[in-house]
Amino acid sequence: MPTELEDLVEFLHHGNTQIRQVATGTLVGYSQTNLALFKRNQLEPVKDLKLLVKDYAPIARNALTILINISSDTEVLKCLAKDDALLETLLSRITNPKEENANEIAMLLANMAKDDSLQRVLELKRDVPKELSKSTWAMDQLMDCFVKGAAGAYNKHADFDYLSYFFADLAKFPEGREYLTTPQEHDENVIPITKIQVFTDHASHIRRLGVASAIKNVAFLVPAHPVLLSNLSPDPTLPPPSIGANLLPYILLPLMGSEDYADEDAEGMLDELQLLEPDKEREKDVEIIKTHLETLLLLSTTPEDRAVLRKVKVYPIVRECHMHVEDEGVREACDRVVQIIMRDEEGEEEDIPDMAGAGAGRNGKLMELENGEEDEDEQIVDIL
Incomplete structure (x- = not known):
């Protein structure tokens, strides 16, 4: 005999609007504790919820919230991510400047991006939302939502912040990294990563947090490092890249506070990092700091990379971060970066600064990322 909750699930496809709203509103509370309820009858409730995304705004919000919460399940996630009709519905709605549930849609897209099948969005063309974008590419339109929609500038109901997680998850895939680091001819050769960094x-x-994770995942693409490091050449006799992302200031500034640097340390620093305001604050979230330090480690993969980082005086910045952030994980990450960028190159004498003087207490071992090693955020977004 069906339980009361199972009877309630049947009302998801009821013809009466009020009944659907009561049903979805009640089921939101069970979406984090009773996953099996939504997987009965070969995911029939999930199929109903996908249709309710197009319902009246309050019902759609409840449906989206439930789908966000139950998409932590692999079977449910695949059911969502592989559905072309659902994907188009979400894209058409999130790009609508009047969509009341745009933030919830961004959360759901971020979760769906954890399934490999959603890489197809990188090659998806669709109608142009003229108020938002000039591009027919779905990824460009989502990028425009994120950039133009910050703080409700495009849609008063949304800030699109969770799309940063969507970009971070797509950047786990080679195709996603290629998109984010390749100049787009249709967009005046703008490099997409520069829009979010x-x-x-x-x-x-x-x-x-989402942007920091996206940047770190992009940094796994070693051939793109010259573009990411912009027009900085370790050899002044070599011409700089014609197009660059100028990424370094955006990952170094969060590591910096208001401390002063000696002349020998400041000489050669990027212009954007000099003459900072006296009340400049360092990023407060140690996880974001560690993510930026991991990005620096990835950007020191080749001798040419390390030469650039030494040239722009990354070491003093990391040293000060090590001294001022009282977190063991951050200090270990600082130590790893210093061990790599200050290591000896072939034919040179090793001269690695001693971080122990700054309170590191490390054993001095050189640590490198193994080939293919990644530590990417796999967290599913849950909301109540």
Whole structure:
């Protein structure tokens, strides 16, 4: 005999609007504790919820919230991510400047991006939302939502912050990294990563965390390092890249506070990192700091990379971060970066600064990322 909850699930496809709203509103509370309820009858409730995304705004919000919470299940996730009709529905709604549930859609897209099948969004063309974008590419449109929609500038109901998690998850895949680091001819050769890297110091913690993760995942693409490191050449006799992302200021600024640097340390630093305000604050979330340090480690993979980082005086910045952040994980990450960028190159004498004087207490072992090693955020977004 069906339980009361199972009877309630049947009302998800009821013809009466009020009954559907009561049913979805009640089931939101069970979406984190009773996953089996939504997987009965070969995921029939999930199929109903996907249709309810197009219902009246309050019902759609409840449906989206439930789908966000139950998408932690692999079977449910695949059911969502592989559904082309659902994907188009979400894209058409999130790009609508009047969509009341745009933030919930961004959360759901971020979770769906954890399934490999959603890589197809990188090659998806669709109608142009003229108020938002000039591009027919779905990824460009989502990028425009994220950039133009910050703090409700495009849609008063949304800030699109969770799209940063969506970009971070797509950047786990080679195709996603290629998109984010390749100049787009249809967009005046703009490199997509440059559109989101500017948010590493944004007021929104969600944006800062998601963007930091996206940048780190992109840094796994070693052939793109010359582009990411912009027009900085370790050899002044060599011409700089014609197009660059100028990424370093955006991952170094969050590591910096208001401390002063000696002349020998400041000489050669990037212009954006000099003459900072006396009340400049370092990023407060140690996880974001560690993410930026891990990005620096990835950007020191080749001798050419390390030469650039030494040239722009990354070591003093990491040293001060090590001294001022009282977190063992951050200090270990600082030590790893210093061990790599200050290591001896072939034919040179090793001269690695002693971080123990700054309170590191480390054993001095050189640590490197193994080939293919990744530590990417796999967290599913849950909301109540």
